[in-house]
Amino acid sequence: ILNALPLFGDTVIQNAANSAVGQAVIQIAAAKGIQTINVVRDRPDFTTLIDRLKAMGASHVIKEETLRRPELKELFKSCPRPKLALNGVGGKSATELLRHVQVGGSIVTYGGMAKQPITVPVSALIFKNIKVQGFWVTQWKRNHSQDEGALRSMLDELCSLICQGKLTAPACSEVGLQDFGTALDKAMQPFTSAKQVLVM
Ligand SMILES: *[C@@H]1O[C@H](CO)[C@@H](O)[C@H](O)[C@H]1NC(C)=O
Numbered sequence: 001i002l003n004a005l006p007l008f009g010d011t012v013i014q015n016a017a018n019s020a021v022g023q024a025v026i027q028i029a030a031a032k033g034i035q036t037i038n039v040v041r042d043r044p045d046f047t048t049l050i051d052r053l054k055a056m057g058a059s060h061v062i063k064e065e066t067l068r069r070p071e072l073k074e075l076f077k078s079c080p081r082p083k084l085a086l087n088g089v090g091g092k093s094a095t096e097l098l099r100h101v102q103v104g105g106s107i108v109t110y111g112g113m114a115k116q117p118i119t120v121p122v123s124a125l126i127f128k129n130i131k132v133q134g135f136w137v138t139q140w141k142r143n144h145s146q147d148e149g150a151l152r153s154m155l156d157e158l159c160s161l162i163c164q165g166k167l168t169a170p171a172c173s174e175v176g177l178q179d180f181g182t183a184l185d186k187a188m189q190p191f192t193s194a195k196q197v198l199v200m
Contacts, residue, residue, distance in 0.1 A: 005084075012035070012084045014038060015039045015040075015064075015087060026058045027057055031164075035080075036060070037059065038062070039062055039063070045191075049193070083101070085107040086110065087107055090111075098130060099121070103129065104128070104129050107133070110135045172197045174197050175199065176199055177198050
C-alpha cells in the first residue's frame with residue numbers, strides 16, 4: 001500500500017466516485033494536491049453531479065463509458081497518468097480503470113458493488129507491472145493494534161481536515177425510526193446521493 005501512496009502532483013483514478021468513500025477520497029486528495037479522475041455511472045442528473053463533485057475538489061468527473069473513448073487521451077495531456085486506481089466496484093469497471101494506470105502503478109480494491117471478479121489483462125502485468133492489491137480497514141487496525149500512535153495520527157489528520165472545513169461527511173437525510181419504510185424505499189432508488197439515517 002505504501003508503494004501505491006500518491007503524493008503531491010500525482011493522479012488517482014477511482015470508480016464509485018459519488019459513494020461516501022469516493023467523496024472522502026476527492027476531498028482528502030484535493031487537500032494534499034493530488035489530482036483525481038472520478039468515474040461515475042451515467043445518470044439523469046449527470047451535470048449536477050459533476051458540479052457537486054467539482055465543488056468538493058474533484059479535478060475531473062467522467063462517465064464509465066468515457067473510459068473507453070479517445071477523449072481520455074486529451075485528458076492525459078494535462079494530467080499525469082494515475083499512479084493509483086481505487087476500486088469499489090469490481091467487474092468491467094475495475095478492468096477499465098486498470099487500463100489507464102501508469103507503468104508500475106497499483107489498483108487497490110476496497111469494495112465489490114458489482115459482485116463481479118476483476119479481469120486483469122496479461123499485458124498490464126507483463127508490460128506495465130501493475131500491482132493488484134486489496135484494502136480492508138479492519139485488517140489495517142489489527143495490524144496496528146500494538147501501535148496506538150498509528151490510528152491516532154491517522155484520525156488526527158482527518159480531524160484536522162474536518163476542522164479546516166476540507167473534509168465533510170456525505171449528505172444524509174435523518175428519518176424517524178417509525179418511518180423506516182420510507183427510508184428503505186429511498187435507499188433502494190437508483191442513483192441516490194443521500195444516505196438515510198434512522199433517528200432513534
Ligand atoms: C497487514 O500486515 C500484513 C503482514 O505484514 C501485510 O501483508 C498486509 O498488507 C497488512 N494489511 C493492511 C491492510 O495494512
